[in-house]
Amino acid sequence: MKILIAEHIADEGIHFLKQTGFNVDIKLKLSREALLDCIGVYDAIIVRSVTKVNEELYEHATNLKVVGRAGNGVDNIEMDGATKRGIIVVNTPDANTVSAAEHTIGLMLSMCRNIPRANAHIKSKQWDRTLFRGVELMDKTLGIVGLGRIGSMVATRMQSFGMNVIAYDPYIRRERFDQLKVTRIDELGELMRQSDIVTVHTPKTKETLGIIGAEEFKLCKKGVRVVNCARGGIIDEAALHEALENGTVAGAAIDVLKDEPHPISPLLDLDQTVITPHLGADTYEAQKNVGEAVALEVFEALQGKLVANAVNLPSLKSQELEALHPYLKLAEYIGKIYHQIRRDAVQKIELIYKGEVGKMDKTTLTLAYLKGLYEIILEDSVNYVNARYIAESRGVTIVEGTDTISGNYTSSIAAKIHTANGIFTLEGALFGKDEPRIVDMNGYAFDVSPKGNMLLIENIDQPGMIGKIGLTLGNECINISTMNVSLSKTSANALMFLTVDAPVSTESLEVIRKTDGIKNAWSLKM
Numbered sequence: 001m002k003i004l005i006a007e008h009i010a011d012e013g014i015h016f017l018k019q020t021g022f023n024v025d026i027k028l029k030l031s032r033e034a035l036l037d038c039i040g041v042y043d044a045i046i047v048r049s050v051t052k053v054n055e056e057l058y059e060h061a062t063n064l065k066v067v068g069r070a071g072n073g074v075d076n077i078e079m080d081g082a083t084k085r086g087i088i089v090v091n092t093p094d095a096n097t098v099s100a101a102e103h104t105i106g107l108m109l110s111m112c113r114n115i116p117r118a119n120a121h122i123k124s125k126q127w128d129r130t131l132f133r134g135v136e137l138m139d140k141t142l143g144i145v146g147l148g149r150i151g152s153m154v155a156t157r158m159q160s161f162g163m164n165v166i167a168y169d170p171y172i173r174r175e176r177f178d179q180l181k182v183t184r185i186d187e188l189g190e191l192m193r194q195s196d197i198v199t200v201h202t203p204k205t206k207e208t209l210g211i212i213g214a215e216e217f218k219l220c221k222k223g224v225r226v227v228n229c230a231r232g233g234i235i236d237e238a239a240l241h242e243a244l245e246n247g248t249v250a251g252a253a254i255d256v257l258k259d260e261p262h263p264i265s266p267l268l269d270l271d272q273t274v275i276t277p278h279l280g281a282d283t284y285e286a287q288k289n290v291g292e293a294v295a296l297e298v299f300e301a302l303q304g305k306l307v308a309n310a311v312n313l314p315s316l317k318s319q320e321l322e323a324l325h326p327y328l329k330l331a332e333y334i335g336k337i338y339h340q341i342r343r344d345a346v347q348k349i350e351l352i353y354k355g356e357v358g359k360m361d362k363t364t365l366t367l368a369y370l371k372g373l374y375e376i377i378l379e380d381s382v383n384y385v386n387a388r389y390i391a392e393s394r395g396v397t398i399v400e401g402t403d404t405i406s407g408n409y410t411s412s413i414a415a416k417i418h419t420a421n422g423i424f425t426l427e428g429a430l431f432g433k434d435e436p437r438i439v440d441m442n443g444y445a446f447d448v449s450p451k452g453n454m455l456l457i458e459n460i461d462q463p464g465m466i467g468k469i470g471l472t473l474g475n476e477c478i479n480i481s482t483m484n485v486s487l488s489k490t491s492a493n494a495l496m497f498l499t500v501d502a503p504v505s506t507e508s509l510e511v512i513r514k515t516d517g518i519k520n521a522w523s524l525k526m
């Protein structure tokens with residue numbers, strides 16, 4: 001596997017990837033043309049916030065399986081393009097939070113006390129103490145837009161400065177505001193009215209781009225100050241420039257610009273601004289954390305593992321993933337069976353999660369089922385990332401449900417596949433901690449461990465069939481490890497699941513199918 005590191009990450013991360021045996025190329029500052037030229041040979045790319053991972057890049061990246069974002073914001077990565085191609089995008093959202101929060105506070109203090117200008121002044125060998133009078137933070141109101149990881153760290157730290165902290169974040173539960181002792185404000189306009197300093201900590205999205213603009217500045221106290229350590233453009237730069245010039249806004253502290261990495265913003269020319277070149281995550285600690293985290297995630301994602309910080313997958317914590325693992329295996333096995341037996345196009349899938357498994361993350365379990373289902377026909381081109389996309393693009397309706405009652409088992413997953421030619425049902429249960437079993441197929445009861453090479457035989461339920469099948473398989477040099485027979489409750493047929501030592505060839509399958517009393521036979525690979 002080949003990995004391209006396209007932006008600088010810490011040595012710890014590079015070292016980790018190299019010792020895994022992967023082929024690691026470090027090509028920093030490649031021109032766009034050079035990047036597009038070489039990306040085709042890579043299985044993974046690691047970037048920070050500068051490289052645009054977009055449709056143009058995906059079109060050249062014919063081998064790409066993983067995009068590793070060494071950092072938090074993923075606004076430089078086009079998610080739909082990645083998802084439909086099955087490219088997994090991973091990031092490291094917790095690794096640089098402290099640094100970003102501390103930089104926000106550093107910027108805030110620098111702005112309020114005019115530290116950068118005073119520093120430049122004295123370094124030019126001047127000493128005038130009348131030019132830099134600042135303002136205190138104590139007893140001022142800090143308005144936070146976006147009370148997520150960084151916003152809440154800024155909140156608690158600024159409370160220790162004696163600030164009154166209020167926040168606007170409609171997506172965060174009230175309890176979280178109470179827990180942080182932050183006053184919840186229901187409207188952005190109201191936050192603008194009350195704040196002495198406003199700091200933004202949202203991701204850059206269609207909704208947040210320009211969320212603070214000319215209209216919002218009209219609502220502010222005269223002399224408000226603003227901080228943007230999130231993404232360029234969340235505070236509209238033209239509106240901010242105007243508000244700084246007309247005195248509505250007294251100061252702006254900014255780490256991120258709309259046109260970075262090009263230092264062309266008119267904000268750079270104003271005395272009232274303190275600006276850093278996107279340094280929020282630039283500490284030794286954050287870079288070490290980020291580098292190690294992204295390296296591990298890229299390594300795991302390349303091995304097909306479900307990674308905790310996969311951005312285009314449901315988000316799960318590592319402990320949740322661990323608990324989910326045996327159920328994911330079960331869901332995937334159940335998925336794998338249908339297309340090894342039937343070809344009929346799937347119209348609708350009903351998945352019922354029964355018992356304990358009903359309390360777990362159904363979205364991810366359904367992805368595992370769909371991955372299993374499509375792996376049989378699409379092989380490696382399906383994974384957790386694009387499994388649902390594939391189903392939906394084929395017009396398949398997916399219905400998920402739960403049932404607190406799971407019959408004889410603590411947990412089971414029942415799949416009902418609707419096709420133009422009828423319904424196919426399959427149920428799998430988990431035995432012990434992590435043993436998947438097939439317990440029912442189309443009304444035939446079983447207790448089968450789905451593993452390795454298997455054979456499914458449908459035969460007439462008449463004396464001597466087991467011996468006959470044993471003899472036929474023996475003649476074909478097929479060694480049987482286990483055999484599980486189930487009789488139909490409604491017809492004179494039986495179904496038989498066998499585990500065999502080696503794959504059953506098409507020729508042998510034909511011989512088995514022609515054996516007297518055998519109605520059909522399928523070779524399965526689990």
Ligand SMILES: NC(=O)C1=CN([C@@H]2O[C@H](COP(=O)(O)OP(=O)(O)OC[C@H]3O[C@@H](n4cnc5c(N)ncnc54)[C@H](O)[C@@H]3O)[C@@H](O)[C@H]2O)C=CC1
Nearest residue numbers: 073100146147148149150169171201202203229230280281
């Ligand atoms: N300057 C730098 O070097 C760094 C910048 N960042 C940026 O910081 C930002 C925040 O990061 P985290 O706190 O980790 O993200 P987070 O996802 O933990 O928090 C973001 C919060 O914004 C809220 N939000 C989303 N849309 C909103 C809206 N329309 N109005 C109000 N609130 C809204 C969400 O509910 C969430 O609580 C991101 O843009 C990230 O890229 C992160 C690290 C370093």
Ligand SMILES: O=C(O)C(=O)COP(=O)(O)O
Nearest residue numbers: 048049070071072073281
């Ligand atoms: O992690 C983030 O979102 C950041 O903004 C840090 O970006 P960077 O990795 O320093 O280019």
